[in-house]
Every structure is written in structure tokens, then in C-alpha cells.
Amino acid sequence: MRDTDVDRYLERLQLAAPRVADADALVRLQHAHLLNVPFENLSIHWAEPMALSVDHGFRKIVDARRGGFCYECNGLFAALLQALGFPTTLLSARVVRSDGSLGPEFDHLVLLVALETPWLVDVGFGHSFRTPMPLVDGRVQPEPGGDHRLVHADGRWILEGGTSEGAWSARFTFETTPRRLEAFRGMFEFHRDSPDSHFHRAPLATIATAGGRTTLSGRRLIRTTLDGHRAEEDVAEDDVPPVLAREFGIVRGRQSSPAR
Template identity: 30%
Template sequence: MWSGERLDLAGYLERIGHDGELRPDLATLRTVQRAHIAAVPFENLDVLLGRPVELDLASIEGKLVRGGRGGYCYEQNSLLAAALERIGFEVAGRGARNRTRGDALLPVTHAVLVVTVDGEPWLVDAGFGANGPTEPVPLRPGAEVTQGEWDFGVAEEDEGVLVLRTRRTGTEQWRDLYAFAAQRLYPVDFVLMNHWSSTHPSSFFTGRLVAMRPGSSRRLALVDRELVRWLPGGSEERSAVAPGELIALLDREFGIRLSDRDAAELVRILPAGD
């Protein structure tokens, strides 16, 4: 289903820095997801640069594995799905509705994975950017897990809709991240969602730079030229990024290395602000 048999598994494992034993068990699922998220940044630069986002495995490997770049949810989770399938996991896709942008009802455009281990389903997501989980989350209503400085929980709503929520560890207020139903999605569905997200003027990813990186204690988000850091203890820092600092910051903070041509084009098209 996810072209796992065609994946250069050795190349993928080198890219994410994983050298442990591989088995279709929960320990492997955790270490692979953690390593993937730590190594492969979330970013939409191809959309901003006016390039198509291709979801065939060869294109994803060329960009995220051999090219040292990152990508957004369809690329990230398609690559992770191929790797997990190759290792021997049962992997299914789901489509989720983002709930982090106020009260507006947004379309189902976020792609996530459900991985079954010993008969139990786990939510696995390497593509929700700064707010997403860094390890699997048990997919049962009422489940709660702590991942570094953040808690994640699963709630159930009408019609069997499941909601992934988060809060800062030690606080009381949960915040919805996204909601999804049990309907299974396939790679072809990711292609359709990807087309909307990469081309529609209402998409969050068209016309702006987005780069994000989750972590156990520090999380980063860059949207156009504003950098946000969520730090241990609950503090938050916001700062503007000058055009002359942008390329170095993408490399230093997100591990995104661009060619000279792409770097120059990115600086040219990104609004300089006041």
C-alpha cells in the first residue's frame, strides 16, 4: 500500500540517525518516529517556491532522504508509512480536521497514520509541525501520555470522531489539535488533499513560509519572518527574522539547507516587512 518494498531502508535509517534493532513492536515504533521527527524538519518551501509537491516514493526519497530537505504532512507521513510497512507494521491512513486556528470549520486536509501493534491501534504523526506528538499515542478515548514538556490525550465525540488534544505538562487546560473519523484513507487520498493544500488560495501553506520543529522540551515555528520558541517552564519567545538572517536560521534551527539559487529566490519572494 505504501510502497515499502521499494524504499531504500538503509538510506532512510541513515537520514534519521537510527541504528537500533528493527522489529514490528512498540519500542521500534517509538524510536523510529522520534528519530524521524528529530531529523526531518516540517516545511513547505516548495509550495512557496511554486513547485509541485510530488508524493510518489521516489520523489519523496529524493527530497527528504537524499536531498536533506523536509516536507509537510503528506510527504512526512508517506515516507514514515513506507518505512514502517517495510519493517513489518500494519499501517493505515486517516484524514484529520485541524482545530488550532480558531473557531472556523476547516476542511479535512491533515494526513495522519494509524499503526496497529499487537492488535492495538496507535496514532502516529510525523507531520503536524511544532504542536504534534513526537511518539505514538494510544488510540483509545481517555488515553493520556506525557512526551517531554507536553501531554497528549485522545477524546471521543459524536459519531465516533476522535480528537487529539495537548496541554503543557502540569497545566489543566487541554487544547484540541485535530479531529478525525475511523474512515481509512489511502495514498491516492493524500494526493487529493495535497493538491488542495499546495494550490488553493485558502490553504495555510500557499503564499507564506512555514517551517516547524517539535521536540521534547523546545518547539519552534517560523511563519514568514516571525520565529516563535516554546521553551521549558512554559515561556514563549517571539522575534522577527531579518531577510539577511533567514537562510542561516533555516539551517541552524531547522536543519534546512538550500542551494544558493533557492536561497536567493526565497529571500526575494518573502515579504520583508516594515
């Protein structure tokens, strides 16, 4: 990623370049990404071209000021982190389904940043941990909106989120084997193209806010506060574009630059 691209990406995140590639800077970068770049699957429902590449991610997320799903958001964020001096590795994760079964390998893309302690970084999972998590077995990370922890078992790490009942719920599991972006192509194309992918069920955009989270699922606008209060309202079809623009900064058809 060129210096000019780094500057434009940081402007998108409303963040100054860190002086040092350390844990504090990593925390600021993930927070800024989650607050400024939505998790969304709208390209699938709008039949927009989608490619598994950093160049595509840059044109979409930075130039067109859109969001994306994990392959786009985390794939591009990895390139930014590497350009800023953070040793960053792509990892394959298997998502835990509602029935407790595991999705396939490469179902989710997450990042490992190797500072003095390795850190799990993720800006492409929607509602999840806001602060990068050190790879420490069993350490609870308290966060507004829900605690998280990592558990190591049988050679794999498991990300768990706390429930309102005081229990833990597994979100995804991963190994620390380094991967190349190209290795995710099969699952990227499945989620992009197959009606069997959950991303094809309904248009979705969701973004973290200072006070909680805002989500548009289909035509249902949902606001959730950090203390768990939830408010929902239906959105008329004609009002969807202004809601996307106002709440997520998403404008359909906004032009990105030609290939860099």
C-alpha cells in the same frame, strides 16, 4: 521501499534498524523523525515542484535532507514503517480550526499502526504529541511540553492537547477507515496551489528539539522550551538562508537524486 532505501532513510533519522517491530521501536522511530525532519511549507513559497507520491517524498526528505507537510512526511513515514514490518494504515483527519469548526476530510494525513494495541502516529503536524498514542479513550499521555489525550465520540476519535489553563483543546478528529495516498490528492493540491490555504500565508519551518522547539515563521525565529519559555527574534532577509541551514538543515537548491 527497497532495503537500500530503508537504510538511507534510517541514516537520515540517525537511527539503527529495529530488531523487532514493536511499540518501543515505534516510539524511537517517531521521536527520531520529529527531531531530524522539519515540518515545513517552503516548497510552496519557493515554487518548487511538489507531487503526491512516496518517490517524491523520498527524494525530498531523504536525498535533499528537507522536510515537508503531512502528505509528504506521513506518506513517506508510512512506507518506512511498512517496510520495517509495522502494519500501517493511512487515515484522513479533519483539523479543528481556531473558531472550533472542522476543516474538510483529507485536510490532514495521520497513521494508524496495528500492534497489540492500535497506535496513532503523526510526524507531519508541527507542534503535537512526540510519542505515538495508543487508541484508548480518555487516557492522558503526559509529555514534556504538553499533555495529550484521545477521546472517542460519535464514531470518531478526537486528539486533544492540554492548555496552560488546565483545559483541553481539540486539534483534529479522525475515523479509522483505511485510505490510500491517492485519496488525499484533492486536498494536497488545494494546499499546494490555492492562496486560500493557510500554507500560503508565510514560509514556515519548525522542528522539535531535545529542549523544546525551534520555528522560523516568515522572518521570525521562535525558540520554545519544554517548560513553556518563549524567545523570539527578527531575522534579516539575508540571514534567512543560513538560519534555515543551521537550525533545520534546509539548504535551498540542494539536489536530490533522479527518480528511483
